[in-house]
Amino acid sequence: EIVLTQSPATLSLSPGERATLSCRASQGVSSYLAWYRQKPGQAPRLLIYGASNRATGIPARVSGSGSGTDFTLTISSLEPEDVAVYYCHQRSEWPLTFGQGTRLEIK
């Protein structure tokens, strides 16, 4: 199965700073990668699909990039509402897999 490794495990930044989250696949997944955000006590929400396409209602300060094995989620100017765990997910091959998550904290 394709293993997705996210880094860092925890990211602590101040409001207004840029957050850069990484997801590395154990083998190429082309652009079949998505990012989800899970706020405390809530279900996950789709942010980015196809590596770089924003889902409905996601602001432009959230962006995704990459292809093959290396992917990045960038939040350009952090707001308190961005506190969450972020997961990457691949649908290139069965079984579908998720990364272990990056916890984003706001100082």
Add this chain to the structure above:
Amino acid sequence: EVQLVETGGDLIQPGGSLRLSCAASGFTVSSHYMGWVRQAPGKGLEWVSIIYPGNSTNYADSVKGRFSISRDNSKNTLSLQMNSLRPEDTAVYYCVRGRLSGELWFGYWGQGTLVTVSS
């Protein structure tokens, strides 16, 4: 508005069976990829099962042979029959739908239902 509402979570003994249901509204379940994703307490997300618009199914190895996904088009619901439950099946189970018809990105999620497998 698309809504997914899961029910059926419970405390169940190891080896027991449980059936989860997901009531869908705002769309037709037969037209979309539908599935289940679970999350053990304090852990990450794990894909469990998918049913295609054409009724093909797929399962994670960890549940293959024990879990069965199905759809009732007349009731517009999705179900997950879980047999031979193990303590490691303890998790919140989320019902998910593809973002668009024919697309597999999990664009919609229910609020989840908790399954606890313990004696």
